[in-house]
Amino acid sequence: METIPFGQDAAHYHLLPEVAVSRKTIALLCLLSPTALAHSQTTPSQPALPAVANAAAQLAVSGTVADPSGAIIPGAEVDLTNANGATIAKTTTDASGSFSIRAPQAGSYSVIVTLTGFQPATKAVTLGASAAAAAPLAFTLSVAEAVQQVTVNAGSQVDLTASDTNGNTSVMSARDMKDLPIFDNDYVTAMGAFLDGGASGTSGSGLLVDGMEANRALVSPSAVQEVRINEDPYSAQYFWPGRGQIDIITKQAADAYHGEFNFTYRDSAMNAQQDFSSSKPFEQRQMYEGSLTGPVAHSKSTMFLFSLNRNVEDLTSVVNATVAPTAANPEGTYDVNVPAPTTDTEFSIKIGHQFTDSHSASVMYSFQNAYATNVGVGNQTLPEAGYNTQTREDDLTIHDNYIVSSSMLNEASLALERSYDPVKDVQEGPMLVVSGNYTGGSAQADQLNTEYNLRANEMMTWTVGPHTLKFGVNVPHFGRRVRDDETNEDGTYTFSPTYAADGSVEATSIENQQAGIPSGFSMANGQTRFVYHQQEVGAFVQDQIKLKPWFSVTPGLRYDWQTFPGDTNNFSPRVSFAWVWDQKHEMVLRGGAGIYYDRSGSGPILDLARYQDAKRRLMELSSNQETLCYPITNCVDTATLPVSYVELENGIRTPYDTEYGLTLERKVGEKGVVSVGGRISRWTGLYRSIDENAPLGPDYTTRPDASISQLRQIQSEGKQIGSALDINYRGRFNKRFTGFAWYTLAHSGNNTDGISWFPENQRDPEAEWGPSSWEQRNKFGVYGAINPQHLLNLGVGVFANSGKPWSILTGTDAYGTDLFNARPDGVARNSEIGPDYADVDLRWGYDFKLQPKETDKSPTLGFSVSSFDVLNHPNGSYVDTTEGSTDFGQVTSAYAPRRTQLAMRFQF
Numbered sequence: 001m002e003t004i005p006f007g008q009d010a011a012h013y014h015l016l017p018e019v020a021v022s023r024k025t026i027a028l029l030c031l032l033s034p035t036a037l038a039h040s041q042t043t044p045s046q047p048a049l050p051a052v053a054n055a056a057a058q059l060a061v062s063g064t065v066a067d068p069s070g071a072i073i074p075g076a077e078v079d080l081t082n083a084n085g086a087t088i089a090k091t092t093t094d095a096s097g098s099f100s101i102r103a104p105q106a107g108s109y110s111v112i113v114t115l116t117g118f119q120p121a122t123k124a125v126t127l128g129a130s131a132a133a134a135a136p137l138a139f140t141l142s143v144a145e146a147v148q149q150v151t152v153n154a155g156s157q158v159d160l161t162a163s164d165t166n167g168n169t170s171v172m173s174a175r176d177m178k179d180l181p182i183f184d185n186d187y188v189t190a191m192g193a194f195l196d197g198g199a200s201g202t203s204g205s206g207l208l209v210d211g212m213e214a215n216r217a218l219v220s221p222s223a224v225q226e227v228r229i230n231e232d233p234y235s236a237q238y239f240w241p242g243r244g245q246i247d248i249i250t251k252q253a254a255d256a257y258h259g260e261f262n263f264t265y266r267d268s269a270m271n272a273q274q275d276f277s278s279s280k281p282f283e284q285r286q287m288y289e290g291s292l293t294g295p296v297a298h299s300k301s302t303m304f305l306f307s308l309n310r311n312v313e314d315l316t317s318v319v320n321a322t323v324a325p326t327a328a329n330p331e332g333t334y335d336v337n338v339p340a341p342t343t344d345t346e347f348s349i350k351i352g353h354q355f356t357d358s359h360s361a362s363v364m365y366s367f368q369n370a371y372a373t374n375v376g377v378g379n380q381t382l383p384e385a386g387y388n389t390q391t392r393e394d395d396l397t398i399h400d401n402y403i404v405s406s407s408m409l410n411e412a413s414l415a416l417e418r419s420y421d422p423v424k425d426v427q428e429g430p431m432l433v434v435s436g437n438y439t440g441g442s443a444q445a446d447q448l449n450t451e452y453n454l455r456a457n458e459m460m461t462w463t464v465g466p467h468t469l470k471f472g473v474n475v476p477h478f479g480r481r482v483r484d485d486e487t488n489e490d491g492t493y494t495f496s497p498t499y500a501a502d503g504s505v506e507a508t509s510i511e512n513q514q515a516g517i518p519s520g521f522s523m524a525n526g527q528t529r530f531v532y533h534q535q536e537v538g539a540f541v542q543d544q545i546k547l548k549p550w551f552s553v554t555p556g557l558r559y560d561w562q563t564f565p566g567d568t569n570n571f572s573p574r575v576s577f578a579w580v581w582d583q584k585h586e587m588v589l590r591g592g593a594g595i596y597y598d599r600s601g602s603g604p605i606l607d608l609a610r611y612q613d614a615k616r617r618l619m620e621l622s623s624n625q626e627t628l629c630y631p632i633t634n635c636v637d638t639a640t641l642p643v644s645y646v647e648l649e650n651g652i653r654t655p656y657d658t659e660y661g662l663t664l665e666r667k668v669g670e671k672g673v674v675s676v677g678g679r680i681s682r683w684t685g686l687y688r689s690i691d692e693n694a695p696l697g698p699d700y701t702t703r704p705d706a707s708i709s710q711l712r713q714i715q716s717e718g719k720q721i722g723s724a725l726d727i728n729y730r731g732r733f734n735k736r737f738t739g740f741a742w743y744t745l746a747h748s749g750n751n752t753d754g755i756s757w758f759p760e761n762q763r764d765p766e767a768e769w770g771p772s773s774w775e776q777r778n779k780f781g782v783y784g785a786i787n788p789q790h791l792l793n794l795g796v797g798v799f800a801n802s803g804k805p806w807s808i809l810t811g812t813d814a815y816g817t818d819l820f821n822a823r824p825d826g827v828a829r830n831s832e833i834g835p836d837y838a839d840v841d842l843r844w845g846y847d848f849k850l851q852p853k854e855t856d857k858s859p860t861l862g863f864s865v866s867s868f869d870v871l872n873h874p875n876g877s878y879v880d881t882t883e884g885s886t887d888f889g890q891v892t893s894a895y896a897p898r899r900t901q902l903a904m905r906f907q908f
Contacts, residue, residue: 062100063137072097161552164232167665168675168728179785181843197774199244203601206245220307223291234576234592236556253303257294270900281316317378321438344370358403379893415455435811436885446486453479491523497884526617550580586667593660611646624816644710669733686718687755694762700816718752739784748772770829795843805830811882835876859908
């Protein structure tokens with residue numbers, strides 16, 4: 001969390017002096033504040049300013065900023081300085097070129113407006129001398145005769161030693177979302193490229209919306225102010241490491257009506273040809289998105305923010321498989337384009353009220369209803385093995401902010417969620433997995449998932465002397481889940497190649513499928529409805545101590561508990577420091593270390609509910625134990641088959657990650673920061689699964705306990721070690737370029753792929769050490785805007801990553817476990833590297849002012865065109881890993897080719 005001292009970017013908050021306020025808090029308080037307020041900045045050499053006067057309007061000044069032609073200027077910096085020339089408050093002009101800023105006390109001030117490429121403008125103003133508010137100011141900036149660098153001394157505005165002013169943060173602002181090539185306006189996926197796969201854990205990466213954990217972004221893209229990654233990597237406030245979570249900050253509501261509407265359109269007629277498809281797949285996307293904000297019934301203390309997002313997408317999945325040959329198709333080539341349409345409707349409404357200068361609250365309702373057809377189809381999965389989904393989610397979120405005193409702020413949040421997620425097979429019947437060739441028959445995925453969940457956050461910020469103390473409690477999950485489970489009731493057959501002693505293929509997977517000779521079979525029946533609960537609770541305390549003006553240290557301690565596995569000793573000490581090495585060039589050395597515990601998610605809780613006592617009867621057979629046939633009822637009485645169980649290892653505990661690193665950052669250009677750093681990550685006790693009843697060697701035909709099938713034991717015995725060198729840039733280099741970029745040179749090795757993963761040989765799990773499956777040795781990404789807001793502008797996105805590892809598989813069940821993860825003798829896990837990825841995206845757009853003479857009220861109409869993978873570089877997405885397949889080692893599917901996106905924006 002970034003803490004903003006008084007006097008910096010605080011023009012929209014009713015707060016008292018000496019309170020350190022986070023940007024997340026600002027996003028909440030801004031929603032409620034009808035006027036602009038400033039904060040005083042307290043430093044060791046500067047006494048605290050007096051409390052905010054009750055006659056707040058007398059201390060505010062507002063105005064507009066325009067260029068010589070009368071065009072409004074958004075993003076201009078507005079500083080309020082006192083008689084000594086010290087900046088005591090600061091803001092920027094909004095999308096309409098307007099600003100509002102407040103003095104901490106009555107007096108004479110100067111309002112200074114600056115923007116690169118223009119000459120600064122200054123106006124004097126006296127505030128608080130009368131009962132009336134100051135008259136609005138109108139600034140017209142003159143174009144600079146020569147390009148000059150206009151730099152505000154960030155040292156006087158930002159505490160460089162603060163733990164959350166981290167220079168290697170990746171930030172995408174609302175302005176960036178307009179200027180950059182963001183595919184389908186999906187900024188979450190776009191920013192996901194800057195996450196670290198090793199920091200996500202079992203349940204995946206984290207997503208925060210205004211400081212509260214969420215399943216999805218709760219507002220439309222136009223209602224988002226900023227998206228951040230790695231803001232404070234060693235903070236005890238957060239569960240995840242910095243590169244393991246995305247933090248979304250929504251826009252504030254306004255005291256005047258403002259709105260934005262975006263229409264985005266794509267069509268396959270503008271796309272390049274898709275790889276592995278004989279004909280161009282049809283594709284069309286229409287996205288309607290917008291937001292509206294303003295006062296409720298002209299109230300000065302109650303405001304609203306409404307957002308809407310409606311996506312209609314006609315997609316096509318490309319199937320590239322090999323099926324049984326026929327007279328008409330002797331090669332067995334199966335190359336078809338399968339329609340896979342989706343629709344998604346989302347909206348949110350937030351109402352905020354300012355009760356007093358020190359107390360505000362908001363309530364927001366968010367809704368999503370999405371449908372997807374033929375999910376899972378593509379590559380080697382045939383249309384018959386697809387399934388259809390619905391996602392319905394309702395969220396009610398309440399925020400409350402209370403300034404307890406001039407040095408203490410309390411933030412509280414409560415969210416209620418309900419989700420309804422049915423999954424239905426495209427067609428019923430058994431699933432057929434023909435190794436290395438195709439998956440058909442049926443998806444066998446019928447289920448209904450329902451969840452009722454409560455989330456809660458409570459945090460106090462207390463500033464006293466050199467200390468900024470934060471402590472709080474958060475409850476990410478206090479949920480009741482229901483699974484109506486009809487998966488795999490018709491069974492799954494696996495057909496493998498047959499190898500001769502010399503390793504040659506005697507019979508292919510397809511030949512064995514034609515002959516009705518499966519290598520494995522599984523089936524589930526019995527109880528179908530399961531009710532289970534998921535609880536997660538965390539608490540933290542953290543103190544940022546400014547020992548010297550140039551040095552601070554931030555120790556913290558976090559505690560987490562969760563339903564699974566239920567251990568109670570999960571304390572996470574964390575610490576970071578910042579040393580301003582060179583104040584002039586804003587060169588800062590940062591370092592830190594911390595422990596981060598894993599989250600299992602709900603998956604293992606459900607597995608224990610279903611299989612710990614075999615309430616859901618899961619039967620798994622291997623041809624090593626007995627001869628199998630298709631259909632299975634011709635040779636086996638499934639009612640008498642032994643069932644599988646799930647248990648926990650004795651002494652199982654929550655895995656944890658120990659991270660530590662150093663980073664050196666330096667200001668470059670006008671307002672850019674470049675950082676270089678290294679980090680080490682060591683995971684201890686990672687989850688994995690072991691079949692404790694696996695057949696014994698050397699022939700692997702007999703299970704030790706013949707009365708049961710698989711006995712899956714969930715263990716915390718895995719390990720992972722990783723290291724990385726990071727080079728990061730963000731900010732405005734000059735008037736022609738602004739953006740952010742990240743390059744990582746990394747290596748990571750482990751011996752597990754997660755909680756549901758089994759080793760090849762159940763008796764030798766330690767032999768699985770190899771590169772982590774998510775590892776990418778080289779990872780580079782950049783988003784930048786060239787000449788932003790100019791007619792000749794260009795948004796650029798460039799991404800280049802090394803391939804991920806993959807394992808060579810025989811496609812057989814050599815160990816008789818029905819797992820089909822055997823590798824050739826002597827071949828290590830993840831010994832091969834998949835295809836690299838390279839992508840260049842470009843965007844051009846321009847906004848036209850509809851009423852040029854109305855400098856502060858003119859609506860704008862914008863048009864843009866974006867192209868993704870401009871060079872049409874072929875990027876493979878999947879490699880056939882089955883050694884006995886005709887396509888073994890070859891890329892069989894690819895990411896989308898070059899696509900073009902048109903967009904229109906109306907803003908007022």
